[in-house]
Amino acid sequence: MPATTKFLLDEKDLPKDWYNIVADLPTPLPPPLHPGTKQPLGPDDLAPLFPKSLILQEVSVERTIEIPEPVREVFRLWRPSPLYRARRLEKALDTPAHIYYKYEGVSPAGSHKPNTAVPQAWYNAQAGVKKLTTETGAGQWGCSLAFAGSLFNLDITVFQVRVSYDQKPYRRALMETYGAQCLPSPSSSTRSGLAILEKNPNHLGSLGIAISEAVEVAALHEDTKYALGSVLNHVMLHQTIVGQETIRQFELAGEDPDIVIACAGGGSNFAGMAFPFLGMQLRGGANSKKRRVIAAEPVGCPSLTRGKYAYDFGDTAHLTPLVKMHTLGSTFMPAGFHAGGLRYHGMSPLVSHLKELNLIEARAYHQTACFEAGVLFARHEGIVPAPEANHAVKAAMDEALRCKYEGRTEVIVFNLSGHGHFDMTAYQNYLSGKLVDQEYDQDELQTALRGLPSVE
Amino acid sequence: MPATTKFLLDEKDLPKDWYNIVADLPTPLPPPLHPGTKQPLGPDDLAPLFPKSLILQEVSVERTIEIPEPVREVFRLWRPSPLYRARRLEKALDTPAHIYYKYEGVSPAGSHKPNTAVPQAWYNAQAGVKKLTTETGAGQWGCSLAFAGSLFNLDITVFQVRVSYDQKPYRRALMETYGAQCLPSPSSSTRSGLAILEKNPNHLGSLGIAISEAVEVAALHEDTKYALGSVLNHVMLHQTIVGQETIRQFELAGEDPDIVIACAGGGSNFAGMAFPFLGMQLRGGANSKKRRVIAAEPVGCPSLTRGKYAYDFGDTAHLTPLVKMHTLGSTFMPAGFHAGGLRYHGMSPLVSHLKELNLIEARAYHQTACFEAGVLFARHEGIVPAPEANHAVKAAMDEALRCKYEGRTEVIVFNLSGHGHFDMTAYQNYLSGKLVDQEYDQDELQTALRGLPSVE
Numbered sequence: 001m002p003a004t005t006k007f008l009l010d011e012k013d014l015p016k017d018w019y020n021i022v023a024d025l026p027t028p029l030p031p032p033l034h035p036g037t038k039q040p041l042g043p044d045d046l047a048p049l050f051p052k053s054l055i056l057q058e059v060s061v062e063r064t065i066e067i068p069e070p071v072r073e074v075f076r077l078w079r080p081s082p083l084y085r086a087r088r089l090e091k092a093l094d095t096p097a098h099i100y101y102k103y104e105g106v107s108p109a110g111s112h113k114p115n116t117a118v119p120q121a122w123y124n125a126q127a128g129v130k131k132l133t134t135e136t137g138a139g140q141w142g143c144s145l146a147f148a149g150s151l152f153n154l155d156i157t158v159f160q161v162r163v164s165y166d167q168k169p170y171r172r173a174l175m176e177t178y179g180a181q182c183l184p185s186p187s188s189s190t191r192s193g194l195a196i197l198e199k200n201p202n203h204l205g206s207l208g209i210a211i212s213e214a215v216e217v218a219a220l221h222e223d224t225k226y227a228l229g230s231v232l233n234h235v236m237l238h239q240t241i242v243g244q245e246t247i248r249q250f251e252l253a254g255e256d257p258d259i260v261i262a263c264a265g266g267g268s269n270f271a272g273m274a275f276p277f278l279g280m281q282l283r284g285g286a287n288s289k290k291r292r293v294i295a296a297e298p299v300g301c302p303s304l305t306r307g308k309y310a311y312d313f314g315d316t317a318h319l320t321p322l323v324k325m326h327t328l329g330s331t332f333m334p335a336g337f338h339a340g341g342l343r344y345h346g347m348s349p350l351v352s353h354l355k356e357l358n359l360i361e362a363r364a365y366h367q368t369a370c371f372e373a374g375v376l377f378a379r380h381e382g383i384v385p386a387p388e389a390n391h392a393v394k395a396a397m398d399e400a401l402r403c404k405y406e407g408r409t410e411v412i413v414f415n416l417s418g419h420g421h422f423d424m425t426a427y428q429n430y431l432s433g434k435l436v437d438q439e440y441d442q443d444e445l446q447t448a449l450r451g452l453p454s455v456e
Numbered sequence: 457m458p459a460t461t462k463f464l465l466d467e468k469d470l471p472k473d474w475y476n477i478v479a480d481l482p483t484p485l486p487p488p489l490h491p492g493t494k495q496p497l498g499p500d501d502l503a504p505l506f507p508k509s510l511i512l513q514e515v516s517v518e519r520t521i522e523i524p525e526p527v528r529e530v531f532r533l534w535r536p537s538p539l540y541r542a543r544r545l546e547k548a549l550d551t552p553a554h555i556y557y558k559y560e561g562v563s564p565a566g567s568h569k570p571n572t573a574v575p576q577a578w579y580n581a582q583a584g585v586k587k588l589t590t591e592t593g594a595g596q597w598g599c600s601l602a603f604a605g606s607l608f609n610l611d612i613t614v615f616q617v618r619v620s621y622d623q624k625p626y627r628r629a630l631m632e633t634y635g636a637q638c639l640p641s642p643s644s645s646t647r648s649g650l651a652i653l654e655k656n657p658n659h660l661g662s663l664g665i666a667i668s669e670a671v672e673v674a675a676l677h678e679d680t681k682y683a684l685g686s687v688l689n690h691v692m693l694h695q696t697i698v699g700q701e702t703i704r705q706f707e708l709a710g711e712d713p714d715i716v717i718a719c720a721g722g723g724s725n726f727a728g729m730a731f732p733f734l735g736m737q738l739r740g741g742a743n744s745k746k747r748r749v750i751a752a753e754p755v756g757c758p759s760l761t762r763g764k765y766a767y768d769f770g771d772t773a774h775l776t777p778l779v780k781m782h783t784l785g786s787t788f789m790p791a792g793f794h795a796g797g798l799r800y801h802g803m804s805p806l807v808s809h810l811k812e813l814n815l816i817e818a819r820a821y822h823q824t825a826c827f828e829a830g831v832l833f834a835r836h837e838g839i840v841p842a843p844e845a846n847h848a849v850k851a852a853m854d855e856a857l858r859c860k861y862e863g864r865t866e867v868i869v870f871n872l873s874g875h876g877h878f879d880m881t882a883y884q885n886y887l888s889g890k891l892v893d894q895e896y897d898q899d900e901l902q903t904a905l906r907g908l909p910s911v912e
Contacts, residue, residue: 004467004532005467005529005532005533006467006532006533008464008466010464011460011461011462073461076460076461076462077461077462077540077837077838077839078838084533088607106562107838108834108837108838108839108840109838110877147838150834150835150836151544151835151836151838169880169881169884170626170877170878170880170881171880172884173880173881173883173884173887174840174877174880174883176883176884176887177831177834177835177840177880177883177887178834178835179835375633378564378606378633378634379606379607379633379634379635380606380607381533381564382533382534382563382564382565382603382607383533383564384564384630384633419877421566421626421630421875421877421878422626422877422880424625424626424627424629424630424633424878425625425626425629427629427630427632427633428625428628428629428632431629431632431633
């Protein structure tokens with residue numbers, strides 16, 4: 001009998017509820033604050049941007065929230081996603097560790113992002129919303145919301161960071177194939193975009209700017225809401241389907257991970273994988289063993305490892321609420337690197353809170369080391385990971401090599417959050433030796449951190 | 457209980473044998489001929505190009521050939537692949553037909569091609585071969601052989617049709633990520649390439665030319681063999697894993713297809729889906745009902761619908777054996793269209809033979825109609841099909857609409873042979889109205905057909 005390569009769940013094993021880690025936190029999450037009054041935000045303050053159903057999820061303290069059946073119906077197009085045992089990689093590394101990866105690249109958009117795009121689109125459609133705006137960097141999120149919008153007849157407008165808009169036309173084409181409109185940000189169609197362009201007509205854009213533009217459009221139109229692909233509590237919530245499936249798949253595998261790994265930009269694919277495991281630990285009882293939970297981020301945008309845990313804006317134009325998170329400052333411009341999905345100045349407040357509670361670890365990697373890991377992975381496991389996911393691959397390989405030197409058989413799982421088929425230019429640059437590891441500007445970081453808003 | 461969306465098989469249900477339709481043919485396949493003597497080819501004639509194991513498969517009349525366990529071990533990275541019921545598409549078309557699709561885009565290279573790349577690489581590695589050469593058009597095949605080569609430590613050199621080499625750098629980057637070398641064809645590294653370049657230094661290349669280059673390099677070096685991604689009997693054989701899985705998945709679905717559809721360029725994804733169904737019919741007994749089996753090809757390169765059934769060369773430089781097939785003539789240059797995998801002047805001799813026996817139908821589509829079908833499919837089913845696969849999508853939609861007008865509930869299945877994530881430029885051209893339907897040159901076709909070799 002050959003060794004099993006992948007662990008599949010039946011459609012009937014698709015989780016019926018999302019898991020809300022807020023219910024199990026040992027200390028409560030600091031509340032979001034109104035950007036003007038700096039007082040805790042009420043649900044009404046978010047009403048211009050989100051439908052009531054999602055606002056209730058954002059502030060919910062219930063442990064489980066039911067996944068609506070029409071959302072599960074769409075999930076069945078690609079979920080449950082497979083869990084793989086990376087036997088070829090283990091052999092290549094000559095490690096006693098058991099390496100597993102959960103593969104989210106099987107979604108139609110090629111990443112984990114549809115896990116939240118679909119429910120966000122559905123809840124908005126239910127609320128009578130006609131149009132959603134959003135921002136995107138490399139385009140994984142924009143493509144996912146475009147896909148979800150096409151299923152529920154929502155108009156989708158995506159503000160894409162200009163440097164990615166110009167460099168990655170394939171993801172833009174995917175958004176348009178799904179029927180969405182994609183604009184380069186900063187754009188001339190918003191006040192916040194125009195303000196940036198007046199100072200610098202060739203501005204390359206940033207996620208913070210694109211968020212400002214998308215929020216501005218949503219706030220100005222009655223039938224238009226805003227959707228965010230990461231950072232917020234309800235987005236983390238939606239992604240927990242990933243970790244829940246993984247836990248069931250480990251039951252099939254007859255193992256239990258000692259180390260849980262994901263990359264972290266805004267925190268959503270990390271939360272999706274990690275929160276259900278952390279929840280078992282926080283609740284105690286069966287399966288509550290302490291596991292190491294590791295977030296891997298880029299050196300060029302190291303919010304968890306070098307940022308300050310402080311209240312900050314989610315965007316550059318300061319239109320969003322203030323949230324307490326690990327931040328590099330909302331004016332921070334990350335160094336140039338290819339993992340566009342990790343180029344965000346902040347971090348999910350929930351992930352940040354868990355880091356402050358020492359429930360998770362974080363580490364930062366240079367991109368060439370990540371691409372080296374990704375290429376090794378591709379040549380043994382076949383799948384070419386997205387540049388973002390390469391950070392998780394690198395962290396998993398590091399831990400597997402530590403196991404080798406220590407002679408320990410530990411079980412490692414990481415979230416392979418998307419495939420790299422839209423990122424082959426980055427691979428080509430790596431293979432031809434053109435990829436460099438850029439440091440962010442230390443002075444700029446200090447300036448950005450000094451600019452953090454003062455809160456009482 | 458919600459309606460099932462996809463039908464999955466366990467790894468233990470991975471087929472153990474390939475199905476060889478040669479064993480069930482009502483009349484024998486005309487033999488390949490030596491290009492010089494025009495006498496039937498002996499196995500030794502192929503020895504410079506292929507290892508003995510693959511030559512034996514090429515000429516085998518056994519009904520089943522065992523899939524080696526190391527090959528099945530690799531297949532488990534993505535196989536069995538899912539069969540989907542396209543409920544959203546059915547609803548959008550308002551058809552009583554039941555539409556199913558087998559999705560081969562889940563392979564690491566994104567198409568069905570690894571189904572034969574992996575065994576070809578393995579058999580060559582077993583025979584002590586160090587290096588494989590091949591040709592590729594759009595790059596699906598080149599990427600797949602590069603992937604397979606990386607698993608079995610084979611050096612892979614891919615001659616890519618120059619127009620695709622220049623227009624689709626992402627697929628080239630994927631080949632290089634897997635460690636392969638990719639050269640634009642015509643190249644200056646072979647005699648056949650140089651001969652073309654001398655006449656026209658800016659020649660855009662063709663599959664026929666690239667085959668000549670790859671065959672030439674393999675024939676000249678002891679440790680180097682050649683691999684072909686379609687046309688040959690052993691390639692059709694390897695793809696039958698697709699149809700075998702589909703038959704088992706229909707048992708799970710409790711249905712049985714009336715119409716089986718695939719696109720056809722060289723014929724391999726068509727054969728993979730169709731041959732196991734045709735085999736049941738040819739053998740008689742249980743499940744032997746007559747099903748309509750439809751090959752969908754491009755108007756710009758219509759070998760099955762407009763070609764001549766005659767002996768012809770597989771390549772432009774006339775280095776390959778002569779095989780009896782539907783051909784447009786080895787000098788025919790297809791019209792410009794985006795489905796690079798369908799731009800071949802010939803057709804699998806097995807598929808051609810079945811066409812002559814009236815066991816299959818063929819139809820040709822213009823590319824804009826195919827992209828229109830592909831976009832509709834993407835907006836309802838999520839998956840963006842490769843341009844080649846859009847021909848199958850179009851044929852399936854046409855049949856589903858016929859069912860609607862006739863008020864018939866027929867069961868349709870098609871092979872969704874790959875995803876279009878590397879082909880988004882083509883989608884963008886379609887969406888922006890830049891895509892045109894080009895006709896091939898009628899005079900050129902007549903000239904190419906007049907140039908067919910005379911065989912007694």
